[in-house]
Amino acid sequence: MKCKVCKDTAAVALRSHNSAFCAKCFKAFFRREVERGIHAQGLLEPDDRILVALSGGKDSLALMLELSLMGYDVTGLHVDLDIPRSSAAARGHVERFCARHGLRLIVKELKAEGLSIPLVKDALNRPVCSACGKIKRHFFNRIAMEGGFTAVATGHNLDDEAARLFSNTLRWDVGYLSDQGPRLEGENGFVRKIKPLWRLTEFETANYAFLMGIENHYAPCPYSPGATFSTLKGLLQKLEAAMPGRKLDFYQGFLKRGRSAFAREQAGSAEVLHPCTECGYPTSSGDRVCGVCRIRRVVREKV
Ligand code: SF4
Numbered sequence: 001m002k003c004k005v006c007k008d009t010a011a012v013a014l015r016s017h018n019s020a021f022c023a024k025c026f027k028a029f030f031r032r033e034v035e036r037g038i039h040a041q042g043l044l045e046p047d048d049r050i051l052v053a054l055s056g057g058k059d060s061l062a063l064m065l066e067l068s069l070m071g072y073d074v075t076g077l078h079v080d081l082d083i084p085r086s087s088a089a090a091r092g093h094v095e096r097f098c099a100r101h102g103l104r105l106i107v108k109e110l111k112a113e114g115l116s117i118p119l120v121k122d123a124l125n126r127p128v129c130s131a132c133g134k135i136k137r138h139f140f141n142r143i144a145m146e147g148g149f150t151a152v153a154t155g156h157n158l159d160d161e162a163a164r165l166f167s168n169t170l171r172w173d174v175g176y177l178s179d180q181g182p183r184l185e186g187e188n189g190f191v192r193k194i195k196p197l198w199r200l201t202e203f204e205t206a207n208y209a210f211l212m213g214i215e216n217h218y219a220p221c222p223y224s225p226g227a228t229f230s231t232l233k234g235l236l237q238k239l240e241a242a243m244p245g246r247k248l249d250f251y252q253g254f255l256k257r258g259r260s261a262f263a264r265e266q267a268g269s270a271e272v273l274h275p276c277t278e279c280g281y282p283t284s285s286g287d288r289v290c291g292v293c294r295i296r297r298v299v300r301e302k303v
């Protein structure tokens with residue numbers, strides 16, 4: 001197969017775009033798609049200071065590298081969850097990546113915050129993932145606010161976003177459907193959140209990571225439930241195989257026509273926020289203690 005741009009031997013075939021590219025032209029395609037995603041949704045201005053959440057997975061590292069090559073001001077943030085084996089591997093991976101590319105990195109250790117994820121897991125009587133997600137989002141925002149960053153970027157790709165949209169649609173969850181998207185406004189103590197890879201699939205990001213020499217990280221979190229999301233992603237893959245391009249249409253159609261309808265439905269139901277009495281983070285909770293400080297209390301009581 002030949003590259004559709006320069007006719008050299010193709011390295012990557014993309015059915016959804018009815019195209020094949022050599023390595024050099026694929027990198028140019030990847031850049032164009034990130035740029036289109038940024039401009040179509042007004043994600044970034046040239047003078048933004050971006051904090052990129054780096055989990056250690058290929059998506060977030062690919063995002064950090066590409067944004068830095070595009071000339072954006074980026075700093076990585078890795079939250080060390082203190083999970084046996086997987087956290088040390090993820091952290092090492094992120095640290096090597098940033099050192100190799102000369103990129104700034106902030107590491108936040110949850111252990112020092114009294115929020116080591118295995119302790120949180122033992123202290124709570126429910127699956128740990130929602131608490132873990134809440135804690136990570138808390139520190140992404142807090143460190144961004146304290147450091148004067150203007151946007152927090154995450155490496156969610158089209159497959160992640162389409163599967164989340166599918167899941168929210170199956171439940172007709174109006175709250176989530178009203179603000180799902182690649183840009184979440186910064187207001188009331190929250191920094192703007194963006195997902196610049198929203199037009200790129202997992203396959204495309206994996207190819208980019210491979211071609212850019214981003215080392216693969218093979219220590220998955222032992223607490224990962226994975227099943228529901230993998231099922232939804234698998235169904236969308238089947239749809240994509242039968243009808244190439246449908247996944248992007250589904251998500252883009254929602255952004256153009258669906259989200260505003262759900263946002264209207266939700267108008268007026270915005271929660272009133274107050275600063276948490278313990279950490280100052282905005283919270284809608286009646287007792288004015290945010291979710292993360294409540295988790296910290298439970299952990300302290302159980303240890
Ligand atoms: S899978 Fe692991 S890292 Fe991911 S949210 Fe759950 S506990 Fe946290």
Ligand SMILES: [Zn+2]
Nearest residue numbers: 003006022025
């Ligand atoms: Zn080419």
Ligand SMILES: [Zn+2]
Nearest residue numbers: 276279290293
């Ligand atoms: Zn708090």
